[in-house]
Amino acid sequence: MNASELRSKDVAALEKEVSDLLKAHFGLRMQKATQQLTNHTVLGNTRRDIARAKTILAEKKKGAAK
Template sequence: MNTSELRQKDAAGLTAEIKDLQKAHFNLRMQKATQQLNNTAQLRQTRRAIARAKTILNEQAAKKA
């Protein structure tokens, strides 16, 4: 999901997106630990997606305050 799609979501939508990304990241970490993960770059992509969503959520909160 790119930034323009994330910016269109409200705070509840962003929170749900962060939660889903964190679950996905956890599952990828477990796959890596059991040596079932083929594409380790997915870990980096999900970690950065989480950071991107959190940044946009914080920007929206700062704009309201």
């Protein structure tokens, strides 16, 4: 998920995206704990996607407050 795709979404869709990414990240962490995760880079990529989505969500909320 890149920033331009996230910027095209509205606030509600971004909040749902963050929620979905957090659930996916939790699932990946559980897979890592049980040694079922083979590709560990997915964990870092998901963490970066969460940060990217939260940043854009904060920007949109700040812009709506003005």
